[in-house]
Amino acid sequence: MLPVERPLLTILLISSVIAFFIFSAQNLEFGSADYADSFPPWDAIYRQYELYYKDFGYAPENVYIIVKAEDVLSRDVMEYMLSLQKVLEGRDGVVSTSSPASILRDVLGDIPDSEELVGETAERLAKSLLPERSFALISVQIESMENDRLMELAEEIERTLQFVSPPPGVVVDVTGGAVLMYQIAKAVEEDVYRTFFIASVTMIAVLVAVFSGVVRSKLTVLFPLIVSLMSVAVMAGLLPLLGLQMTEYNSATIPILIGLAIDYAAQLQNRYEEERRGGREVDEALEEALNHTRFPLFMAMATTVIGFASMCAPGIPSLFWFSFLLSVGLITAFLLSNTFLPSLLKLSDRGGREESISPGILEKLLTTIAKVTIANSRKILALTLILIVVGAYASTHVELETNRRKYAPPDLPALVKFEEIERKVSPQYVYALVLSTERIDAESVVKAEELAKYISSREEIYDYDSLGKTLEEYYGAIPAESFSKAIDALPKSIYSRFISGNQLAVYFYTNTQTEEEVEKMMRSIENDLRFLEWDGDYYITGFPVILGHLSEVLFSSLNLMTLVAYLLIVTFLLLAYRSVVRAIIPLISISVAVASMNVCMLLMGIKQTTISIALNSIVLGMGIDYSIHITERYFEERGKFGVEESVKRTVERTGKAVLTSALTTAGGFGALYFSTFPVLSNFGILAFIAIIFSLLAATSAVPALLILYEKNYFREILKMT
Known part of the structure; x- marks a missing residue:
C-alpha cells in the first residue's frame, strides 16, 4: 500500500498537485450573480x-x-x-x-x-x-x-x-x-476572507477542545484541518480553470467545505489512534484503520455527493455549480484522507503511550447518552416522529424571498441610496408588453395605443408609456401621412425604447409586488388582449414578472430536489447494503435535521431564497454521514457483543469522531453567520441547527431504532395490525 510503504513520496507527490491548485487560486476573480x-x-x-x-x-x-x-x-x-x-x-x-x-x-x-x-x-x-x-x-x-x-x-x-x-x-x-x-462583487471578496478566517479559527478551537482527547500527541490534533484546507485549495483553484467567478451564491462553499472535509480525516485518525492504543504497531494500526473505515467513509462521501447531486435536478446554474464545487472538494478530502493522512500519521508517529486514557467529560457524556438511549428507546423514537411531522407541516408555511436586493448587505451604499429613491418616488414595477405586428405603421401604432389605453384604465396601473403616447406628446396626434418622417425624427433613445424590428413595446407602471398581485396583473393583460382581439404574437415580461415566476421556480425546485435526494440516497444504500433495514435506518437522522430546519425557519421568520433551497439537499447529503458511521460501527460490534453493549460501545467509541465531525461541520456553516450577506447569514444559522439535530438523532434516535428492531418490536406491531 503506497501511503504506508512510501509515505514521504506520497506526501511530496500530493503536495506538488496541491501547490498547482494554490497557484491557480491566485487568479480567482470575484463577481456578482444575476437572475x-x-x-x-x-x-x-x-x-x-x-x-x-x-x-x-x-x-x-x-x-x-x-x-x-x-x-x-x-x-x-x-x-x-x-x-x-x-x-x-x-x-x-x-x-x-x-x-x-x-x-x-x-x-x-x-x-x-x-x-x-x-x-x-x-x-x-x-x-x-x-x-x-x-x-x-x-x-x-x-x-x-x-x-x-x-x-x-x-x-x-x-x-x-x-x-x-x-x-x-x-x-x-x-x-x-x-x-x-x-459593490456586491467587492463585498463578496471581503466576505470570503472573513468567513474563511472565522471557519479556520473555529475548526482549530473545536479540534483542540474535542479531538485532543482522541490523539496521543497534541501535535497531530490539527491533521484533519490540514486535509480540509488542502481540499479547499483544490476547489478554489478549480474556479479559474473553469472560468468561474466567486459570487455571493458560491462563496459559501469555502467555509462549508472546511467543516465538511474534516469528517473523513477525523474518522480515520480516530480509528488509527484506537488501534495504536490497543497495542498495534504503526503499519498494522494504519492497515486496520484503513480497512475498517474505507467503506464507511466511501459510503458517507458517496451519499453526501449524491445528496448534492440532487441540486442539479432543477437545472438551475447556481445550484449546479454549488453542488459541483462541494462535490469536488469532498471527493478530494476522501482521497487525501486515504493517502496523504496515513502517510502523515506514519511519519509523525514517534511512539508514545499506548495505554488507555481515563474517561474525560466527553467520554462520560457519550456514556450517559448511550445509557439514556438504551433505557428510553421508545420515547426517543416517539419524540423523533413528532418532530418530523411538525417539520413537514412547517415546511408548507415558510415564505419565499425572490428580490435579490434583499440578499445583499443592507449597508451597501448603492442599496442605501436605492432605498432612498424608493422613499422619495413610490416603487415602480414595470411590465413590458411586447407586441408583434407585420409592419410598424400608423395603423398598427394606433391599434397598439388603443390597447395600451384600455389596459392602463385598470385601477392597479397608474401610468403607461408607448410609442403612440410619445408621438401624441411630440406632434399632438399620431401622424398618419407623415408617419415615417415622424418616426425618423425621434431621438435614438426613444426609438429603441419602443421599436425593435416589427415589435412594439408598451410599458405599464404599477405598484404590484406580491406573487398573487403579479399573477392577477398578468391574467388581466392577457384577458384584455383577447378581448380587443390583438391578432399578432405577444409576450409580457419585466422585473415583477421575473420575481413572481422565481417564486414558482424556487418552490418547485425545493420539492424536486428533496424528492430526488431521498430517492438517490435510498437507492444507493439499497445497492450498497442489499438490506432494506440498513438502507432505511440512516434516513431517520436526516429527516430529523430537515424537520428541525423547517420548524426554525417558521419560528424565526426566515424566508426561502435561491440559496436556502439548497439546504435540504445539503442536509440530506451530509447528515446521513453520522448515521452511516454509527450504523456501520454498531454492526461491527454486534458481531462480538449483545444489542445493548454494542450500542454502548458504538456511541462511546465512534461517537467522539462523529461529534468532532459534526461540530467542525457546524462550525464551518456557523462561520456564515458572520457574513454581511443576510441570505448567507440565515443559511449558516439554519445549517448549524440542522447539523446539531442530525448529530443528536444519529447518537440517540438511530441507536434507539436499532435496539427496537433487534428486539423485534416492529414485527410485533405488524402482527398486531
Missing part, C-alpha cells in the same frame, strides 16, 4: 425576459445619479447636470441619459431664465425625475452587456462623478443595478 443564475436555461419566461433586453438593447436596470441641493432647478445645478450627462454619454455602453435639465433643454431649446417657467415645465414633464425641489435624478440607460463589462462601466461612472466637480452645496451619489452589482 440568469436562478433559472434553468430552458425556462420560457426567463428566456422572454432576456429576449426583450436583447431586442431592445437595454440592461435590465438603469443607473441613477442622485443630485441633492437646496434648489436643484437653479441654473448652476441644471448646467452641472447637463455637463455630467455629456461626459457620461461619451462612455462606451451608455445609451442615453435623462434628467430634469435635459428634458427642459429638449423641450424649450435651452434652460430658460424664468424660474416660474422652469418649475412649471419640470413639474409637468420631469416629475418622475424630480420628486422634490431639493432632490433630482439623472437616469443613465445602459445597453445590454456581459456582467464583467457592466461592473467596469459602473466603476467608470463612479469615477466620472469625481471628475466632474459639482457646484458648492450640491451632493451627488450613484446607485442602480450595475453599481449594486459592482
Whole structure:
C-alpha cells in the first residue's frame, strides 16, 4: 500500500498537485450573480425576459445619479447636470441619459431664465425625475452587456462623478443595478476572507477542545484541518480553470467545505489512534484503520455527493455549480484522507503511550447518552416522529424571498441610496408588453395605443408609456401621412425604447409586488388582449414578472430536489447494503435535521431564497454521514457483543469522531453567520441547527431504532395490525 510503504513520496507527490491548485487560486476573480443564475436555461419566461433586453438593447436596470441641493432647478445645478450627462454619454455602453435639465433643454431649446417657467415645465414633464425641489435624478440607460463589462462601466461612472466637480452645496451619489452589482462583487471578496478566517479559527478551537482527547500527541490534533484546507485549495483553484467567478451564491462553499472535509480525516485518525492504543504497531494500526473505515467513509462521501447531486435536478446554474464545487472538494478530502493522512500519521508517529486514557467529560457524556438511549428507546423514537411531522407541516408555511436586493448587505451604499429613491418616488414595477405586428405603421401604432389605453384604465396601473403616447406628446396626434418622417425624427433613445424590428413595446407602471398581485396583473393583460382581439404574437415580461415566476421556480425546485435526494440516497444504500433495514435506518437522522430546519425557519421568520433551497439537499447529503458511521460501527460490534453493549460501545467509541465531525461541520456553516450577506447569514444559522439535530438523532434516535428492531418490536406491531 503506497501511503504506508512510501509515505514521504506520497506526501511530496500530493503536495506538488496541491501547490498547482494554490497557484491557480491566485487568479480567482470575484463577481456578482444575476437572475440568469436562478433559472434553468430552458425556462420560457426567463428566456422572454432576456429576449426583450436583447431586442431592445437595454440592461435590465438603469443607473441613477442622485443630485441633492437646496434648489436643484437653479441654473448652476441644471448646467452641472447637463455637463455630467455629456461626459457620461461619451462612455462606451451608455445609451442615453435623462434628467430634469435635459428634458427642459429638449423641450424649450435651452434652460430658460424664468424660474416660474422652469418649475412649471419640470413639474409637468420631469416629475418622475424630480420628486422634490431639493432632490433630482439623472437616469443613465445602459445597453445590454456581459456582467464583467457592466461592473467596469459602473466603476467608470463612479469615477466620472469625481471628475466632474459639482457646484458648492450640491451632493451627488450613484446607485442602480450595475453599481449594486459592482459593490456586491467587492463585498463578496471581503466576505470570503472573513468567513474563511472565522471557519479556520473555529475548526482549530473545536479540534483542540474535542479531538485532543482522541490523539496521543497534541501535535497531530490539527491533521484533519490540514486535509480540509488542502481540499479547499483544490476547489478554489478549480474556479479559474473553469472560468468561474466567486459570487455571493458560491462563496459559501469555502467555509462549508472546511467543516465538511474534516469528517473523513477525523474518522480515520480516530480509528488509527484506537488501534495504536490497543497495542498495534504503526503499519498494522494504519492497515486496520484503513480497512475498517474505507467503506464507511466511501459510503458517507458517496451519499453526501449524491445528496448534492440532487441540486442539479432543477437545472438551475447556481445550484449546479454549488453542488459541483462541494462535490469536488469532498471527493478530494476522501482521497487525501486515504493517502496523504496515513502517510502523515506514519511519519509523525514517534511512539508514545499506548495505554488507555481515563474517561474525560466527553467520554462520560457519550456514556450517559448511550445509557439514556438504551433505557428510553421508545420515547426517543416517539419524540423523533413528532418532530418530523411538525417539520413537514412547517415546511408548507415558510415564505419565499425572490428580490435579490434583499440578499445583499443592507449597508451597501448603492442599496442605501436605492432605498432612498424608493422613499422619495413610490416603487415602480414595470411590465413590458411586447407586441408583434407585420409592419410598424400608423395603423398598427394606433391599434397598439388603443390597447395600451384600455389596459392602463385598470385601477392597479397608474401610468403607461408607448410609442403612440410619445408621438401624441411630440406632434399632438399620431401622424398618419407623415408617419415615417415622424418616426425618423425621434431621438435614438426613444426609438429603441419602443421599436425593435416589427415589435412594439408598451410599458405599464404599477405598484404590484406580491406573487398573487403579479399573477392577477398578468391574467388581466392577457384577458384584455383577447378581448380587443390583438391578432399578432405577444409576450409580457419585466422585473415583477421575473420575481413572481422565481417564486414558482424556487418552490418547485425545493420539492424536486428533496424528492430526488431521498430517492438517490435510498437507492444507493439499497445497492450498497442489499438490506432494506440498513438502507432505511440512516434516513431517520436526516429527516430529523430537515424537520428541525423547517420548524426554525417558521419560528424565526426566515424566508426561502435561491440559496436556502439548497439546504435540504445539503442536509440530506451530509447528515446521513453520522448515521452511516454509527450504523456501520454498531454492526461491527454486534458481531462480538449483545444489542445493548454494542450500542454502548458504538456511541462511546465512534461517537467522539462523529461529534468532532459534526461540530467542525457546524462550525464551518456557523462561520456564515458572520457574513454581511443576510441570505448567507440565515443559511449558516439554519445549517448549524440542522447539523446539531442530525448529530443528536444519529447518537440517540438511530441507536434507539436499532435496539427496537433487534428486539423485534416492529414485527410485533405488524402482527398486531
